[in-house]
Amino acid sequence: MTTVAAYAAPAAKAPLERTTIERRAVGEFDVLIDIKFAGICHSDIHQAREGWGEAIFPMVPGHEIAGVVAEVGSGVTRYAVGDRVGVGCMVDSCRECDNCKAGLEQYCTGGGMIGTYNALDRNGEPTYGGYSHQIVVDENYVVRIPDGLSLDVAAPLLCAGITTYSPLKHWNAGPGKKVAIVGMGGLGHMAVKIAHALGAEVTVLSQSLRKQEDGLKLGADHYYATSDPKTFEELAGTFDLILSTVSAPLNLDQFLSLLRTDGAFVNVGAPEEPVALNLFSVIMGRKSLAGSGIGGIQETQEMLDFCAEHGFGAEIELIAASEINEAYERVLASDVRYRFVIDTATI
Incomplete structure (x- = not known):
């Protein structure tokens, strides 16, 4: 066991504070990673404040982890000391079910x-996330960060990047497809970049036009305010795919009206409250209402390579660990462009 510094929520809704945690000894197939940067995801806030249900405390959030390999187990073949690596939202799975065998470990x-945090590992011990100096992870759940990506802008790709890349690929975003992104936050800005790089015609649907200039710079072709009722009249029946990245309840019937026949509305944002739906909104037009999690390990590596190939990471604001609680409040106020990343050297 190794003692490392970390920032943790001692209880639900309590401010995060500096503490120490125990990391397991490096096993035969484990990789010890010196964490350099950790992104702050809205899901960190949901879980630290028990917005998604009962959680495990003390909690060290963080599943957007970028760092450098410091030690490897005797059986590790994929990585060596000094490699640039990342860890996303999961650190293990059963490895035997059909989904795991198909590279869909997230399901x-x-x-x-x-x-990666707020879970129990195979030994029944709590997992602790990336707001810390080091982490030990089985090599099968570690990905390589390409040299073309700086570690700080790569960190948010381990959640925000793959969470948007996976559904955009699955629902065939690309040339000839009209794709709308709901929300221009941590996930939304990555969805815009990725959908544009895939060749789709990209529209941002945001509450206001406050971030319009940013959206167009990041690759959006069009930008509309959903607070304007005329938006829904003008865009009715327009899109092949709508990807919702917001974690607030939406008027689903209103957004489903924007889909073409056989279009899909896919949720990657997860509101804490239930949402209502008139089923005629999907029946009329053979439309789909769907959801998507993250991606498997292989797809996460594919996403990182794709982002490196196209020369982009996340748009970030680098902060010290002492600013985490302030950053949480700013995320809730949509006051970040577009992802807070913790310099873990400051923990």
């Missing part, structure tokens, strides 16, 4: 994936 049916 593991053999007990579910083991989250």
Whole structure:
């Protein structure tokens, strides 16, 4: 066991504070990573404040982890000391179910994936995330960060990047497709970049036009305010795919009206409250209402390579660990462009 510094929420809704945690000894197939940067995801806030249900405390959030390999187990073949690596939202799964064998570890049916934090590992011990100096992870759940990506802008790709890349690929965003992104936050700005790089015609649907200039610079072709009722009249029946990145309840019937026949509305943002739906909104037009999690390990590596190939990471604001609680409040106020990243050297 190794003692490392970390920032943790001692209880639900409590401010995060500096503490120490124990990391397991490096096993045969483990990789010890010196964490350099950790992104702050809205889901960190949901879980630290028990917005998604009962959680495990003390909690060290963080599943957007970028760092450098410091030690490897005797059986590790994929990585060596000094490699630039990342860890996303999961650190293990059953590895035996059909989904795990198909590279869909995020949808593991053999007990579910083991989250990077707020979960129990195979030994029944709590997992602790990336707001810390080091982490030990099985090599099969570690990905390589290409040399073309700086570690700070790569960190948010381990959640925000793959969470948007996976559904955009699955629903065939590309040339000839009209794709709308709901929300221009941490996930939304990555969705715009990725959809544009895939060749789709990209529209941002945001509450206001406050971030319009940013959206167009990042690759959007069009930008509309959803607070304007005329938006829904003008864009009715327009899109092949709508990707919702917001974590607030939406008027789903209103947004489904924007889909073409056979279009899909896909949720990657997860509101804490239930949402209402008139089923005629999907029946008329053979439309789909769907959701998507993160991506498997292989797809996450594919996403990182794709982003490096196209020369972009996340748009970030680098902060010290002492600013985490302030950053949480600013995320809730939509006051970040577009992802806070913690310099873990400041922990």
